[in-house]
Amino acid sequence: MDMNEIKEIFFQECEEQLAELESGLLKLNDGDRDPETVNAVFRAVHSIKGGAGAFGLDDLVSFAHVFETTLDCVRSNRLDPGPEVLKVMLKSADVLADLTNAARDGGSVDEARSRQLIKELEALANGEVPQASAAPVEVVAKPVAAVAAPPVNEEGFQPVAFSFDDFEAAEEPPLMETPTYEIVFRPKSDLYAKGNEATLLLRDLSRLGDMSIHCDMEALPTLDRLSPESAYFFWKIQLATDKGEDAIRAVFEFAEWDCDLEISLASDEAASSDEELPMQPVPFDLSILDDEPAVSVGVVEEEEQLASQQLGNAAVSVAGTASNVLQMAQSAARAPAEKAAPAASAAAQGAAGQQAAASAATPTIRVDLDRVDRLINLVGELVINQAMLSQSVVENDTNGTSSINMGLEELQQLTREIQDSVMAIRAQPVKPVFQRMSRIVREIADMTGKSVRLITEGENTEVDKTVIDKLAEPLTHMIRNAVDHGLETPEKRLAAGKSAEGTVRLTAKHRSGRIVIELADDGAGINREKVRQKAIDNDLIAADANLSDEEIDNLIFHAGFSTADKISDISGRGVGMDVVKRSIQALGGRINISSKPGHGSVFTMSLPLTLAVLDGMVVTVANQTLVVPLTAIVETLQPEASAIHSFGANQRLISIRNSFCPLVDVGRILNFRAIQANPVEGVALLVESEGGGQRALMVDAIQGQRQVVIKSLEANYTHVPGIAAATILGDGRVALILDVDAIVAASRGQSLKPEMSLAAVG
Amino acid sequence: MASNKTAQKTLSLAPVLDLNEATTLHEKLLALKGSDVAIDASAVERVGTLCVQVLMAGAKTWEEDHLSFTFSKVSDAFEKTTQLIGVEIDHLVAKEI
Amino acid sequence: MKKRVLTVDDSRTIRNMLLVTLNNAGFETIQAEDGVEGLEVLEEANPDVIVTDINMPRLDGFGFIEGVRKNDRYRAIPILVLTTESDAEKKNRARQAGATGWIVKPFDPTKLIDAIERVTA
Numbered sequence: 001m002d003m004n005e006i007k008e009i010f011f012q013e014c015e016e017q018l019a020e021l022e023s024g025l026l027k028l029n030d031g032d033r034d035p036e037t038v039n040a041v042f043r044a045v046h047s048i049k050g051g052a053g054a055f056g057l058d059d060l061v062s063f064a065h066v067f068e069t070t071l072d073c074v075r076s077n078r079l080d081p082g083p084e085v086l087k088v089m090l091k092s093a094d095v096l097a098d099l100t101n102a103a104r105d106g107g108s109v110d111e112a113r114s115r116q117l118i119k120e121l122e123a124l125a126n127g128e129v130p131q132a133s134a135a136p137v138e139v140v141a142k143p144v145a146a147v148a149a150p151p152v153n154e155e156g157f158q159p160v161a162f163s164f165d166d167f168e169a170a171e172e173p174p175l176m177e178t179p180t181y182e183i184v185f186r187p188k189s190d191l192y193a194k195g196n197e198a199t200l201l202l203r204d205l206s207r208l209g210d211m212s213i214h215c216d217m218e219a220l221p222t223l224d225r226l227s228p229e230s231a232y233f234f235w236k237i238q239l240a241t242d243k244g245e246d247a248i249r250a251v252f253e254f255a256e257w258d259c260d261l262e263i264s265l266a267s268d269e270a271a272s273s274d275e276e277l278p279m280q281p282v283p284f285d286l287s288i289l290d291d292e293p294a295v296s297v298g299v300v301e302e303e304e305q306l307a308s309q310q311l312g313n314a315a316v317s318v319a320g321t322a323s324n325v326l327q328m329a330q331s332a333a334r335a336p337a338e339k340a341a342p343a344a345s346a347a348a349q350g351a352a353g354q355q356a357a358a359s360a361a362t363p364t365i366r367v368d369l370d371r372v373d374r375l376i377n378l379v380g381e382l383v384i385n386q387a388m389l390s391q392s393v394v395e396n397d398t399n400g401t402s403s404i405n406m407g408l409e410e411l412q413q414l415t416r417e418i419q420d421s422v423m424a425i426r427a428q429p430v431k432p433v434f435q436r437m438s439r440i441v442r443e444i445a446d447m448t449g450k451s452v453r454l455i456t457e458g459e460n461t462e463v464d465k466t467v468i469d470k471l472a473e474p475l476t477h478m479i480r481n482a483v484d485h486g487l488e489t490p491e492k493r494l495a496a497g498k499s500a501e502g503t504v505r506l507t508a509k510h511r512s513g514r515i516v517i518e519l520a521d522d523g524a525g526i527n528r529e530k531v532r533q534k535a536i537d538n539d540l541i542a543a544d545a546n547l548s549d550e551e552i553d554n555l556i557f558h559a560g561f562s563t564a565d566k567i568s569d570i571s572g573r574g575v576g577m578d579v580v581k582r583s584i585q586a587l588g589g590r591i592n593i594s595s596k597p598g599h600g601s602v603f604t605m606s607l608p609l610t611l612a613v614l615d616g617m618v619v620t621v622a623n624q625t626l627v628v629p630l631t632a633i634v635e636t637l638q639p640e641a642s643a644i645h646s647f648g649a650n651q652r653l654i655s656i657r658n659s660f661c662p663l664v665d666v667g668r669i670l671n672f673r674a675i676q677a678n679p680v681e682g683v684a685l686l687v688e689s690e691g692g693g694q695r696a697l698m699v700d701a702i703q704g705q706r707q708v709v710i711k712s713l714e715a716n717y718t719h720v721p722g723i724a725a726a727t728i729l730g731d732g733r734v735a736l737i738l739d740v741d742a743i744v745a746a747s748r749g750q751s752l753k754p755e756m757s758l759a760a761v762g
Numbered sequence: 763m764a765s766n767k768t769a770q771k772t773l774s775l776a777p778v779l780d781l782n783e784a785t786t787l788h789e790k791l792l793a794l795k796g797s798d799v800a801i802d803a804s805a806v807e808r809v810g811t812l813c814v815q816v817l818m819a820g821a822k823t824w825e826e827d828h829l830s831f832t833f834s835k836v837s838d839a840f841e842k843t844t845q846l847i848g849v850e851i852d853h854l855v856a857k858e859i
Numbered sequence: 860m861k862k863r864v865l866t867v868d869d870s871r872t873i874r875n876m877l878l879v880t881l882n883n884a885g886f887e888t889i890q891a892e893d894g895v896e897g898l899e900v901l902e903e904a905n906p907d908v909i910v911t912d913i914n915m916p917r918l919d920g921f922g923f924i925e926g927v928r929k930n931d932r933y934r935a936i937p938i939l940v941l942t943t944e945s946d947a948e949k950k951n952r953a954r955q956a957g958a959t960g961w962i963v964k965p966f967d968p969t970k971l972i973d974a975i976e977r978v979t980a
Binding site: 193199203228 | 781848
């Protein structure tokens with residue numbers, strides 16, 4: 001599972017939580033005071049905050065944090081969720097949804113609005129309840145005297161001790177009666193030996209509610225008989241919490257095997273009168289352990305609740321169907337409620353409209369990927385079957401009637417359409433991957449102390465999901481590489497007359513049936529002297545090798561050329577560009593670099609739109625049928641003897657329109673034959689190799705163009721150097737799909753050495 | 763409570779009183795047996811149950827020996843943790859501030 | 860003061876996820892790739908808490924936990940094990956080896972941070 005997927009799941013959960021949040025708030029608006037409703041609302045915001053934190057979505061986190069703090073006041077009955085309060089909260093829920101959407105899809109958020117709401121939420125948390133009607137604020141914090149009243153602490157906050165003797169008094173404010181649990185907690189020595197700590201468990205327990213505790217020290221011996229790592233203390237605890245027994249057990253989740261734990265619900269009588277233990281009240285401000293702000297207690301009067309109920313009824317009466325509709329309905333129902341405060345209503349209505357528009361987007365269903373894959377496989381088989389059928393009609397019935405031929409043509413057309421449609425199911429925009437990169441840039445920029453701006457273009461370019469999934473990792477490495485090695489430090493940039501902030505531009509576009517992704521930086525470019533020297537030092541090239549600038553630049557993709565020999569904080573062990581190249585090639589893609597000293601580097605990746613089918617040229621080489629990916633072929637030509645020039649021992653060049661291009665005998669390279677074929681008897685396929693240079697691939701004959709279904713050789717057989725994959729032709733024969741780049745690379749070294757082919761094909 | 767036998771000895775506690783420190787603290791306290799002792803807990807940042815047990819066992823032992831066992835200074839963290847886990851040390855904390 | 864977390868996991872993906880999650884939550888993170896490396900970096904890392912995988916080459920999580928618990932200086936460190944909900948037996952073994960607690964996969968940043976908060980002061 002990669003971060004992308006986690007993030008995807010996170011956003012899915014956000015949607016669910018936002019729906020939960022909204023419906024909970026509307027219930028409160030309707031006068032519902034069930035603590036579980038408040039808890040659900042709190043949890044929704046809390047979990048969005050937690051997830052957002054893990055993904056560095058700072059805006060979302062900071063807003064959710066403020067929201068959560070205010071909700072916590074409601075949860076602990078320090079703030080009554082009256083209509084004015086709920087108005088702020090519902091608006092906050094909208095902003096939270098906007099922020100979530102923005103985090104996912106990159107849209108913008110009304111910052112002024114979110115800042116305003118942060119202020120309002122903070123005001124609520126500080127006890128400043130907005131005064132719609134003349135609702136006096138009654139302070140409920142009446143310390144009750146059955147237990148010694150805890151002292152006022154440094155912050156001047158008067159903690160409220162929960163009193164077991166005073167349930168009548170507790171009924172006075174409109175609070176739910178909080179259940180009280182009696183807990184006996186006896187740690188065993190093992191609990192401490194395994195790194196658990198009773199103090200921490202009790203800390204977490206105290207956070208669940210109001211806790212009184214008695215530590216039983218009866219078992220404690222004198223010092224000379226004490227075994228310092230044995231457990232002697234045990235605790236009897238009374239805890240008033242509305243979170244339930246499960247929450248209490250959850251605190252002891254890690255310790256439950258290493259302690260004895262008894263939890264029971266205290267009856268009122270037992271709690272009030274039969275109190276024999278000298279309980280020591282624990283003030284719930286444990287500021288050393290918990291830094292959440294202490295807030296004074298305030299409850300709004302009942303009249304306001306009635307008002308809230310009326311408004312809430314209006315809102316909820318509309319809601320109540322499927323969730324999408326529900327969301328729209330709620331947003332719409334909220335708008336009238338806003339009119340009480342005209343100042344804020346315009347913004348809120350805008351948001352409601354926005355949300356409605358978002359909900360009205362094309363409906364989607366979630367389908368298990370396996371099902372789509374099975375469909376794709378079946379369509380692949382259908383394509384092959386249809387080709388076989390056509391072929392056998394041609395072979396067996398040379399007088400094929402026109403109706404059969406027409407039917408076959410229609411079948412072919414339909415098959416193709418089905419295939420395209422099925423592929424489209426899997427096609428997705430590269431946006432999520434691109435979005436992820438902005439965070440990578442932030443991180444690596446922080447780490448390296450550089451200032452970087454990431455510009456992305458073509459985020460909506462679609463490509464097969466498999467390609468997208470596999471794109472994230474190489475792209476991440478390349479981005480890191482670009483920021484870490486490509487861009488200079490701000491000082492150096494300024495010294496070179498550039499702006500202190502470096503730019504990394506990530507672009508996606510479709511080009512001739514492939515997706516092309518470009519990563520450009522405006523850094524220093526490749527230091528060719530250094531790269532060349534390193535290549536010589538590592539025995540990658542001869543000291544006197546004559547390489548073009550382009551060839552030098554491309555050396556950085558060579559295995560064993562990793563310049564990252566230190567462990568970097570972000571990527572663990574340094575990852576070389578050879579790994580990036582290999583993963584791109586494993587996707588049937590190509591990558592190359594062009595660099596301008598002083599101006600930066602551009603990495604260009606070209607990837608197939610799908611990994612399932614390929615448009616190919618079917619050719620014959622030494623009686624074998626091969627498929628050459630059409631995308632690699634620039635043109636085909638019939639060489640004339642006069643155009644062939646020998647060069648060196650066994651190199652040949654072909655002259656094409658006044659330029660020379662190396663001639664590569666595919667049959668020789670793949671060891672299909674021992675001697676070079678006569679070029680005049682064959683056909684030359686002019687191909688563009690990854691470095692941009694052209695080569696002429698010699699094949700014996702061209703059979704035709706065809707769309708073929710790719711079958712992985714690695715999965716079904718084993719990796720073969722120079723061969724990218726295999727396919728099944730119409731006549732049922734297996735044909736190999738040529739890896740053009742590997743062939744071209746091998747032509748430089750004359751044969752496909754395993755090491756070479758590994759580096760080239762991966 | 764005050765003893766007239768020997769001069770009071772002081773034991774300064776380490777900042778982190780975890781599982782590892784329990785044995786050390788136990789030994790240190792045993793070595794002070796027979797003298798009045800003042801525990802300086804002002805540097806304590808973190809204290810675990812095991813060390814509280816050792817200290818309370820010390821208090822108990824000293825009481826049996828009719829010697830004085832006090833906390834001369836306690837840090838916030840020390841006070842809050844003992845309070846949290848329901849261990850009363852007020853009566854052991856030196857009052858002359 | 861930042862809490863220091865030592866993570867021990869052989870999967871680069873998980874390591875990256877842990878790193879990102881922990882750094883975002885304000886922890887200082889030290890990473891090791893297996894139990895052997897985990898024990899090697901223990902002194903240098905001097906962590907407040909350890910998060911470890913179970914299935915690892917060279918020295919697995921069980922062995923690593925035992926190694927930490929036998930180390931006189933570092934045996935008090937809370938150790939959280941990355942485990943799957945279904946594998947009760949592994950959880951049990953990890954506990955017996957001296958694990959403090961566990962984090963149930965699939966990886967959930969909130970659960971991770973919560974678990975760490977629970978076992979550290």
